[in-house]
Amino acid sequence: MLSLRDVTAIPEYGLAPQGPDPAIAADREVHRALILSGSQWMGPDISQALIVSDAGELQAVDRLLGALAVGRAAALVLADFPGGDAVTWIRDAATRHRFPLLTSTRPLSAWRSGLARRVADLAADRARRHAATLGDLIAQLDTADPVGGVTRALAQALRAEVVLRGPEGIVTATPPTAPLTLASVMQRPDRPLQTTPTGLFAGTVPVGADHVLIVATDEPLGRADRNLTGHAATTLAFALAPHHREADTASVTxxxxxxxxxxxxxxxxxxxxxxxxxxxxxxxxxxxxxxxxxxxxxxxxxxxxxxxxxxxxxxxxxxxxxxxxxxxxxxxxxxxxxxxxxxxxxxxxxxxxxxxxxxxxxxxxxxxxxxxxxxxxxxxxxxxxxxxxxxxxxxSATRTPTLVDVLPAVPAHTWAEAFLRPILATSRSGSQILESTALAVEFRTSAAARVIGVHRNTVARRVNQVCAAVGLDPDRTLDRIILSLAIQIVSSLPQPPAPPAPHSPEADVSLHDVLTHQQVRIWADQMLRPLADDRRDLVRTLRTWVLAEFNADAAAAHLGIATKTVRSHIRAAEPLLRRDLITGLPQDRDEEDDDQRLSGLRPLTIALYATTAPGAPYPALTHRPRGGS
Incomplete structure (x- = not known):
């Protein structure tokens, strides 16, 4: 995969890191370059993109860098950079957001006319070669010399000197002179990172119990190349034990x-x-x-x-x-x-x-x-x-109607657009940012991070940034419900053909107005109807539990019953509503026992809100009105 380190090493782009510490961002993947200038915006998807602009055209730099960080852009590139301290203020903002800032000696016109396209072509070529090499490594197992084949394929892919050393000495080497070049490294195979006397950057990776793979390159390996080296070591472990194929199949698997x-x-x-x-x-x-x-x-x-x-x-x-x-x-x-x-x-x-x-x-x-x-x-x-x-x-052969489908389309879309405006207005990547946040708020942070393959700190930071922008608390379940509802509305409901004029009565729509609309009340009555005949008054328990912000102990204290009874009422309601509220979720995770998916809590909370009796308290959603009238 193409990284920032790779791009900055290509003289054609005239790139130089400016801040923060270049080592922090060297492994960032780069998939393409997008132009940000005047009438030409960077587009809706900025993930892994170099955002190229002219320093003189940038406005609201702090907000822009925040949006680029949330949208997982690769770096901001300032084209036609004259040098000196002209961009100190931009560098300071980049440091605050810990977001990579590069300068380029090439003008914006050169990026627009060809350099940006060549970044995408180079990234695509690297991705193709990476995928092909992964397949090559495994394919070598069916050759006459699988050990030599794997090391040769790895050396060619990384332009590296490669040695596989075993307890009896060198097993294979590419090129043949590699053992001489890497003699100093082989003396200390327990050190994972070393530098040779000739200036090569060498890494050692254990292979099985008694072999070590040594790889040396002109530049330190990036994340993708380290991943490739790890797969090569796994493949070699399998190739070295052909008589223990059954046991070692696990390695290749x-x-x-x-x-x-x-x-x-x-x-x-x-x-x-x-x-x-x-x-x-x-x-x-x-x-x-x-x-x-x-x-x-x-x-x-x-x-x-x-x-x-x-x-x-x-x-x-x-x-x-x-x-x-x-x-x-x-x-x-x-x-x-x-x-x-x-x-x-x-x-x-x-x-x-x-x-x-x-x-x-x-x-x-x-x-x-x-x-x-x-x-x-x-x-x-x-x-x-x-x-x-x-x-x-x-x-579902077709999309199942959801809560969003019963909301009044124009008022709901008007409210959601206004509510999410701080994100949608920061850049045209706002919709992409919200889409990437939707899964993260649906689950707890660590679960979402493992599903999408992103570090939990990155997911948490993204959710925190979005929540801060719209004034929500990411740790509060009711706030996560409101954020997820707003994201679903803007992504699922068609935008009204004629949005209300600013400051008109139609434009001043609150969440309370949306959730107490007549058609929402009708839907809510139908949803809660299966609970009506239960002699335990399940609706009362559920309403108290939601008003207590899903704290079973607090709900039990308010109702004057045991916490165990509250939980049994909630579980009894689940098959009647055909929704998971506190059960039916995997419990083999390092999360709270009461961790719930919002897919069950969101419609329940909205249904209870819509059916709140006059004078009674509403579930404490963002506007927190006192009660009906």
Missing amino acids: TAVRGIRLSAFQLLMTGNATHAQRVLAGIAPGLLDVETTRVFIVDCARADREAVMADVERRLDRNALAVRCPAFHQHIIIVAPQHPEHDSEGELRSLRQTFGSSGVTVGGSPVHPLAGIGQAYGEAADALARAAHHPERTVI
């Missing part, structure tokens, strides 16, 4: 799993093209489609490995199945749409095999390949409903 999971996480973060390239080495053509669906299998009491084996047997090479990195009983399946293969039918029949173990299946409708994130959310919602479905399977 782990490498393949890592590649498949990386491809899925690239899809989840909107990088469909890179996912195709990464997967090309082990499953050529699998993702070369326009549309796909996502299914999630909850293995419940069944062994996940047994279910996974059955999923792989049924779907063969027609789908991308991965073990969920966040929920340890889940299997996620990306099923490209092929007319000759029925993934849905195969997964429905999976229930016949594991039905006694409580296995459930949830599936999304068809989405474009670039819309995997939304498809995953819909599959997760379907899975939550499946736990209360007689067949324990909910697979």
Whole structure:
């Protein structure tokens, strides 16, 4: 993959780091370059992009850098830089946001006419070569000299000197003179990073129990190349033990799993093209489609490995199945749409095999390949409903109507646009920022981070920045409900053809106005109706629990009953509402026991808000009105 370090090393771009510490950002991936100037904006997607501008044209620099950081841009590049202290104020802002700032001696016109396009071409070429090399490493296992083949492929890919050293001495080396060049490194193979007397940057990676792989390059390896070296070490461990194939198959299997999971996480973060390239080495053509669906299998009491084996047997090479990195009983399946293969039918029949173990299946409708994130959310919602479905399977052929669909479209969109304006107005990447935040607020931070393959601190920072911009507390469940609702409205409801004029009565719409609209009240009555006949007055318990901001102890104290009774009432309401509130979620995580997905709490909270009696307190959402009248 192309990194900032790679780009700054290319003389053609005339780039120089300005701040903060260049070492912090050297490994950042670069996928393309986008122009930010005058009438030409940078576009809706800025992830892994160099944002190139002229210092004289920048406005609201602090806000811009904040938006670039939230949108995961690679760096801000100031074109035609004259030198000196002309951009001290921009450098200071970049340091505050810990966001990379580069200067370029080339003018903006040169970036617009060809340099920006060449960045994208170079990134695509690097991604293709990286994916091809991953496949090459595994392919060497079927050659006459797998150990030599792997080291030669790695040396060629990294332009490196490579030595594999074992307990009896050197096993293989590329080029043949590498042992002489790396003699000083081989004396201290326990040191992971070293510099040779000739100035090469060398790294050592253990291979099995008694071998070490040494790789030396002219420049320090970036993250992608370190990842490639790790996969090479795993492949070599397998190649070195042909007589213990059964035991060592796990090593190569782990490498393949890592590649498949990386491809899925690239899809989840909107990088469909890179996912195709990464997967090309082990499953050529699998993702070369326009549309796909996502299914999630909850293995419940069944062994996940047994279910996974059955999923792989049924779907063969027609789908991308991965073990969920966040929920340890889940299997996620990306099923490209092929007319000759029925993934849905195969997964429905999976229930016949594991039905006694409580296995459930949830599936999304068809989405474009670039819309995997939304498809995953819909599959997760379907899975939550499946736990209360007689067949324990909910697979939606078309998009299931949601709470957003019953909201009054024009008032709801007007409120959501106004509420999210601090994000939407910072740059045209606002919609992309909100999309990437949606999954993060739906789950707790660590779960979302593991699903999309981003460090939890990065996810937390992104959510905190968005919440700060709109005045919410990211740790407060009711605030997360409001943020997720607003994001769903702007992404799902069509924008009114004629937005209300500023300062007009129609433009001054509050959340209270939206949630107390007549059609919302009708929907809320229908949703809560299944609870009406229960003699335990479940609605009263649920309302008190929501008013206590989902604190069962506080609700129990208010009602004068035991906390255990409150929890039993909530669990009794779940099958009646066909929604998970506190149960049905994986508990094998380092999260609070009461960690809930918002997909169940959001409609319940809105339904209770809409049906609040005159004079009674409303659930404490953002505007916190005192009560109805």
